Amino acid sequence: MIEVNELTKRYGSKxxxxxxxxxxxxxxxxxxLGPNGAGKTTTLRMILGLDAPTGGAATVSGVPFRSHPRGLRHVGALLDANQVHGGRSxxxxxxxxxxSNGIPLRRVDEVLQEVGLAEAASRRIGGFSLGMKQRLGIATALLGDPPVLMFDEPVNGMDPEGVLWVRRLFRRLAAEGRTVFLSSHxxxxxxxxxxxxxxIGRGRLIAAESVPDFAARSTRLSVVVGTPRAAxxxxxxxxxxxxxxxxxxAGTERLAVTGLPADRIGELxxxxxxxxxxxxxxxxxxxxxxxxxTADSVEYLAGQPR
Structure with missing residues (x-):
């Protein structure tokens, strides 16, 4: 479990x-989720202890991440797939x-096989495509078989097959009882x-709820009506x-109606x-x-500061 409590980060006046x-x-x-500049990556970095908060706290399994002696056994994370040494395999x-994390070396072959990079195990990372680096980053996150996993934009650069694979992987990891925290645009x-x-927007919480509940908060609800007498x-x-x-x-028209509920449309x-x-x-x-x-939380609109 990840718990964030009154977490605050300031850079000068910002x-x-x-x-x-x-x-x-x-x-x-x-x-x-959040618009560009909302504070998502900064929040992830503070959860992982990479940035110190100005105020508040973030804990993983009840304690700050830095308190875990062998981090990869507790949290697996992918924040930037390009932050690897290109000269290494x-x-x-x-x-x-x-x-460095006391993980059995057999896990290296296991995770490379799981992410589809077994045949590229001896290749230098500098020659990898972005999609391959993303797979390596996911392998890194899985290496310690941790209960908590965090990913920042993990499907950037992946082809459709890779995107589908990531989707199924994350669903499986959650079904195993793990905590899976995923940032994506x-x-x-x-x-x-x-x-x-x-x-979040502008560093503040906008919503914390299920996907259907969040979608239902939109005012863009409509009723679709099919009738042979559309006009x-x-x-x-x-x-x-x-x-x-x-x-x-013509001949297959449907009406998209806003402003009246379905029961009233049926009555009329x-x-x-x-x-x-x-x-x-x-x-x-x-x-x-x-x-x-999030319209009021967008920092840049049409390339101009709001």
């Missing part, structure tokens, strides 16, 4: 993280980390992978105060003897909800 509190629990994938890199991946979300129903609903948009092509259709083939409430996507709920 506050990067502002009294941030949340908990990341085991047995689920928790996504970490993948096997040499992992072997050095294994020795890819909303579609987060929507497919995460169970819970921690969303007639659109007029009825508009007169009742709804906003109506026509979707689809019944009162006007209009047949309905579909009446479905559609929630916002994670991306739509994120864009709406």
């Amino acid at each position: 506050t990067a993280v502002d009294h941030l509190s949340f908990t990341v629990r085991p047995g689920q994938v928790t996504g970490f 993948a096997a040499a890199h992992l072997s050095a980390l294994a020795r 890819l909303m579609s991946e987060m929507e497919s992978t995460a169970d819970q979300l921690v969303v 007639e129903l659109a007029a009825v609903l508009t007169a009742a105060g709804a906003s109506v948009e026509v979707e689809g092509s 259709a019944f009162e006007n003897r209009i047949t309905l083939h579909e009446l479905t409430t559609r929630t916002a996507s994670l991306e739509e909800a994120f864009m709406e709920l």
Whole structure:
């Protein structure tokens, strides 16, 4: 478990993280979201003891990460796949980390096999693609078989097969009872992978809840209506105060209705003897909800400071 309590980080007059509190629990994938400059990477670095907080505290399994004598046995992390020595081979890199953390050397071959780099074990890392470096970073995180795992943008540079593999890996790790904390800008991946979300903006907490609950907070809820008398129903609903948009092509039109709930739309259709083939409430996507709920926390808009 990761616990963050009133965590604060200031750089001179700039506050990067502002009294941030949340908990990341085991047995689920928790996504970490926020606009650029929101303080996500700074928060991850403070959890790992790489940056000292100005105030507050972060603990892993109840104690600060620095209190763990052999860190990789307790927390596996990937913050920057490029922060490796390019002249070493993948096997040499992992072997050095294994020795310094008291990890059996057999784990080197095991994790290289798991991430798909067994055949590249003796190759120098400097010749790796970004996707291969990401896989090596994930192997590093898995090396000590830790209960807590943290990843910052782990699928950057990966092909579709790699992205799918990462998604399944994280879901499996969570199902094993581990704490999985994942930062990413890819909303579609987060929507497919995460169970819970921690969303921040300008260093402050915006939300800490499940993915469906966060999406449901959006005001962009609409009702999709299918009917053979689309134009007639659109007029009825508009007169009742709804906003109506026509979707689809001639003969297959559907109406996207906002401003009226599904039960009221059904009542109006019944009162006007209009047949309905579909009446479905559609929630916002994670991306739509994120864009709406973090709009006031975006530090840069169209390349200009706000």
